[in-house]
Amino acid sequence: xxxxxxxxxxxxxxxxxxxxxxxxxxxxxxxxxxxxxxxxxxxxxxxxxxxxxxxxxxxxxxxxxxxxxxxxxxxxxxxxxxxxxxxxxxxxxxxxxxxxxxxxxxxxx
Amino acid sequence: xxxxxxxxxxxxxxxxxxxxxxxxxxxxxxxxxxxxxxxxxxxxxxxxxxxxxxxxxxxxxxxxxxxxxxxxxxxxxxxxxxxxxxxxxxxxxxxxxxxxxxxxxxxxxxxxxxxxxxxxxxxxxxxxxxxxxxxxxxxxxxxxxxxxxxxxxxxxxxxxxxxx
Numbered sequence: 001x002x003x004x005x006x007x008x009x010x011x012x013x014x015x016x017x018x019x020x021x022x023x024x025x026x027x028x029x030x031x032x033x034x035x036x037x038x039x040x041x042x043x044x045x046x047x048x049x050x051x052x053x054x055x056x057x058x059x060x061x062x063x064x065x066x067x068x069x070x071x072x073x074x075x076x077x078x079x080x081x082x083x084x085x086x087x088x089x090x091x092x093x094x095x096x097x098x099x100x101x102x103x104x105x106x107x108x109x
Numbered sequence: 110x111x112x113x114x115x116x117x118x119x120x121x122x123x124x125x126x127x128x129x130x131x132x133x134x135x136x137x138x139x140x141x142x143x144x145x146x147x148x149x150x151x152x153x154x155x156x157x158x159x160x161x162x163x164x165x166x167x168x169x170x171x172x173x174x175x176x177x178x179x180x181x182x183x184x185x186x187x188x189x190x191x192x193x194x195x196x197x198x199x200x201x202x203x204x205x206x207x208x209x210x211x212x213x214x215x216x217x218x219x220x221x222x223x224x225x226x227x228x229x230x231x232x233x234x235x236x237x238x239x240x241x242x243x244x245x246x247x248x249x250x251x252x253x254x255x256x257x258x259x260x261x262x263x264x265x266x267x268x269x270x271x272x273x
Contacts, residue, residue, distance in 0.1 A: 022171070
């Protein structure tokens with residue numbers, strides 16, 4: 001469901017499932033919260049494999065954001081159109097930092 | 110042969126009857142059944158409507174059926190149900206959009222769900238974690254109507270081909 005890799009300054013989390021829906025929202029939330037709180041680092045979550053998310057999935061992402069210390073960012077990366085739509089229509093795109101998909105090649109952090 | 114070709118298989122030249130792709134399924138009000146139905150809907154209409162329309166359709170159907178599943182465990186009096194509600198989902202493509210009808214024998218939908226609504230207050234210090242479902246349903250549909258008859262809820266709406 002989630003692949004987490006420690007990149008020193010930040011945790012990079014890749015969502016490996018294609019759906020964040022009501023069937024897995026609670027498990028997804030618990031797993032992401034565990035990763036975010038255990039490491040105490042900014043989290044960059046790659047959502048480029050997710051082609052469907054409903055409001056329970058959105059609620060899970062928001063719940064994790066709220067559980068994290070305010071000074072640690074939760075950055076969302078590579079939103080597909082169906083996922084971007086949910087953030088946009090609920091205006092949650094103004095709450096999260098949303099980045100385009102990571103490009104291949106040398107890292108430019 | 111696709112389902113649409115099959116529907117049209119017996120139709121020969123002359124006064125051609127243009128049939129439209131449709132979908133009908135009965136499912137238990139459980140999150141995993143809802144997921145299965147949504148994936149069937151996606152397969153059924155892929156290539157028949159745009160990805161954008163399909164994405165909006167899937168989101169609306171998910172929100173409606175998740176609501177039924179979420180409230181499926183008990184009846185109106187709060188007693189635990191012996192069997193889960195059954196959802197009947199029907200979708201037909203029309204000229205301007207996808208006409209959907211969803212019925213279920215779960216508890217009735219509170220009236221305020223159908224009233225025009227705003228987003229939950231977007232307070233950065235205390236973000237809402239829920240309350241988006243009916244907002245999304247209202248935002249993405251046209252001609253939304255609801256009634257309850259005997260023990261069933263009837264919800265009908267259209268998902269337009271162009272985003273409202």
